[in-house]
Amino acid sequence: MNRYYVLNIFFSIIILGFVFVACKKETEKLPYNLIEQFIVTDNEGSQVKAVVGVDGTILIYWPTFQHIPDSIIPSITVSKNATVQPASGVPIVFSDGFKYRVTAENGNITEYTLKTVVNNPMPEFSLSDTVFLAFDKKMVLRGKFFIPDTSQTKLFLVNAENNETAQVYPFDRIYSTTIETSLPDNLPESQYFVKLVSGFNTIVKGPYRIRTYDNAFANQTSYNFTFTEQGQTLTNGQIINFNFTTSGGPIADYFIKLQQLTVYSTGNNYAKGFDAERISLTDHSVSYKIPNDVPAGNVILIIWVESGSGADGQANLFVFNGDPGTSIVLP
Numbered sequence: 001m002n003r004y005y006v007l008n009i010f011f012s013i014i015i016l017g018f019v020f021v022a023c024k025k026e027t028e029k030l031p032y033n034l035i036e037q038f039i040v041t042d043n044e045g046s047q048v049k050a051v052v053g054v055d056g057t058i059l060i061y062w063p064t065f066q067h068i069p070d071s072i073i074p075s076i077t078v079s080k081n082a083t084v085q086p087a088s089g090v091p092i093v094f095s096d097g098f099k100y101r102v103t104a105e106n107g108n109i110t111e112y113t114l115k116t117v118v119n120n121p122m123p124e125f126s127l128s129d130t131v132f133l134a135f136d137k138k139m140v141l142r143g144k145f146f147i148p149d150t151s152q153t154k155l156f157l158v159n160a161e162n163n164e165t166a167q168v169y170p171f172d173r174i175y176s177t178t179i180e181t182s183l184p185d186n187l188p189e190s191q192y193f194v195k196l197v198s199g200f201n202t203i204v205k206g207p208y209r210i211r212t213y214d215n216a217f218a219n220q221t222s223y224n225f226t227f228t229e230q231g232q233t234l235t236n237g238q239i240i241n242f243n244f245t246t247s248g249g250p251i252a253d254y255f256i257k258l259q260q261l262t263v264y265s266t267g268n269n270y271a272k273g274f275d276a277e278r279i280s281l282t283d284h285s286v287s288y289k290i291p292n293d294v295p296a297g298n299v300i301l302i303i304w305v306e307s308g309s310g311a312d313g314q315a316n317l318f319v320f321n322g323d324p325g326t327s328i329v330l331p
Contacts, residue, residue, distance in 0.1 A: 029106035032079035039075045043067055050074075057115050058100070064119045065176065067149050068199070069094055081105035120199045121145045125179075127194070127208060139168060141179040147198045148174050155179065158193040160207065183210065234290055239279060241287045261288045 038050035038058050043066045051059040062068060076088035084102045092098055098114040125143030139155075147153045155168040166184040173180040179196075193206035225244040234240065261276040276288040 029104070030079070030081050031104050031106045031108050033082050033102040033104035033108050033110045034079045035076060035084065035100065035102055035112055036079065037075075037077040040072045043069070052112070056110065056112050058112050059115050059117055061117045061119060064121075065147050067147075067152060068116070068118065076100075078102050079104065118200050120147060120201060122201050123196060123198045123203055125194075125196060125203070125205070127205075137183045139179075139181050139183055141194075141196070142177065144177050145198070145201075146174065146176050146179060146196075148176050150174060153179070153196070153198040155181065156195040156197070157184075157187070157210070158195050158204065158206075160191055236290055236292045236294055238290045239287050240290060241285060243285045245284060263291060263294055 035052050035058065038052055038060075040048050040050070040060065042048050042063050044063075046063075048060060048062065051061070053059065070093065071091045072094045073089060073091045076084050078084045079102070082102055082104050084100055086092055086100065092114075094114075094116070096115050100112040100114070102110045102112065104110075123143060123145040125141040125146075127139075127141065141155070150169075150171060153174060155171075157166045157168060166187065168181050168183065171179055171181045187210060189210060191207040192210050193204050194208060195202065195204045225242050228241040228243065229238075261278070263274045263276055274291040274294050276291055279287045279289050281287075
């Protein structure tokens with residue numbers, strides 16, 4: 001056989017091989033089907049980047065205390081030549097269990113499952129009294145980590161049979177540290193647990209005995225008190241004391257134990273209140289600490305229950321029935 005003829009056949013086979021490999025590479029489909037990036041926008045316009053796990057979860061850590069929306073519009077980046085359903089930019093329901101399907105160019109499919117992680121800490125609260133929850137149909141919860149959103153924070157009263165007898169709503173005020181509201185009308189006097197739901201968190205405390213009064217003084221309750229430091233000059237941080245007796249039964253005791261003391265400084269041509277810390281409380285005495293930041297040298301007004309106008313540079317102490325007590329001057 002002619003030598004050149006053989007060489008031509010050999011080179012032709014090599015060329016055909018290269019062509020075959022090139023065609024194969026051109027038609028081979030990519031097998032990649034990963035979600036590489038998943039981004040949503042929170043209520044304040046900031047980006048929240050999800051954590052895409054190797055186990056097929058899409059973890060979204062929603063910002064603390066923000067309202068959790070019903071739907072989100074994710075921006076999604078996937079592997080080259082892959083597709084995702086629902087597509088990037090399509091609104092979806094924002095709930096655990098929602099699934100995405102990523103299809104590679106070669107048809108391989110991977111599913112991803114949405115999971116929300118809400119960083120809201122467990123709320124805490126306390127009530128001012130554990131015997132009577134309210135004497136004037138008002139309820140005040142003080143604490144922390146309340147979500148200040150009435151769509152996410154709700155309050156319930158639960159009776160001894162573990163039945164939610166009433167939702168306490170609407171709120172007069174709601175902050176991250178305080179909830180003020182009114183008790184439901186015609187609420188039977190009984191023992192109740194207080195159930196606070198804030199976001200995904202629930203806390204229950206009690207039981208508390210709820211007893212309401214339209215007028216706390218309808219029984220003509222009388223009060224007598226002595227102010228131990230009457231007429232003395234006080235200093236910042238000093239403890240002051242009140243001894244008292246009441247008549248009129250439990251509501252009188254409840255009312256006096258509920259009270260806090262506020263010191264008003266009238267310096268600098270305006271009045272500013274300073275809340276005094278309650279140090280101790282018994283059935284017949286209560287003591288407070290004069291705040292350390294009350295400006296020295298100014299006339300002060302101490303209000304325990306009711307305020308009154310001072311005269312001639314002196315401040316009056318008023319308790320319950322409006323009788324003046326004494327005047328106090330800080331050094």
